[in-house]
Amino acid sequence: DAGITQSPRHKVTETGTPVTLRCHQTENHRYMYWYRQDPGHGLRLIHYSYGVKDTDKGEVSDGYSVSRSKTEDFLLTLESATSSQTSVYFCAISDHQGRYNGYTFGSGTRLTVV
Amino acid sequence: KNQVEQSPQSLIILEGKNCTLQCNYTVSPFSNLRWYKQDTGRGPVSLTIMTFSENTKSNGRYTATLDADTKQSSLHITASQLSDSASYICVVSAEDSNYQLIWGAGTKLIIKP
Numbered sequence: 001d002a003g004i005t006q007s008p009r010h011k012v013t014e015t016g017t018p019v020t021l022r023c024h025q026t027e028n029h030r031y032m033y034w035y036r037q038d039p040g041h042g043l044r045l046i047h048y049s050y051g052v053k054d055t056d057k058g059e060v061s062d063g064y065s066v067s068r069s070k071t072e073d074f075l076l077t078l079e080s081a082t083s084s085q086t087s088v089y090f091c092a093i094s095d096h097q098g099r100y101n102g103y104t105f106g107s108g109t110r111l112t113v114v
Numbered sequence: 115k116n117q118v119e120q121s122p123q124s125l126i127i128l129e130g131k132n133c134t135l136q137c138n139y140t141v142s143p144f145s146n147l148r149w150y151k152q153d154t155g156r157g158p159v160s161l162t163i164m165t166f167s168e169n170t171k172s173n174g175r176y177t178a179t180l181d182a183d184t185k186q187s188s189l190h191i192t193a194s195q196l197s198d199s200a201s202y203i204c205v206v207s208a209e210d211s212n213y214q215l216i217w218g219a220g221t222k223l224i225i226k227p
Contacts (some may be wrong), residue, residue: 105157
């Protein structure tokens, strides 16, 4: 997806290990979001950022932390991975408050915790 | 509780046929409703965004309708193509929720040749 990349695309990790997912944008958008997508569920917001070092929790933030030290990078860390965190993680960006404008999504990171 | 329900869960149609996907929501106060297309292994891509005052919005062969009174929306796909095979997701935003979008679980559409 143009302007937004996620890494890695796939990862398998063991229970109890820390994991960091990276989202990088070249659009200079202010707002960045981390979502998870699970079968039978809609996307659920984990954390979001409204500027450098400005972040807040979403609806499923337990077990996750984020950091944004630069406009272009938004990191999602699973502090101690659990099997319930096996999911597909999507990063999204928007240039204005997300309610009124479209989001651009990355291609996702498929994380498996064994 | 704010919720978005979509039907059917999955749908199989032949190439060239039309189809309509449904979305019912209980989000209040309503701000806007979006339809996204998600190809397998990819992130969602926006098709339409509609506010309270908009009843119909088209994007090529995709036409979305909104009835804010009954809290229902539909996405109509005309003359389906194999590339339309994807999940279609309805998303509703509440007026008093700064960053929260309420996502439906999606309808998986398969177009067969």
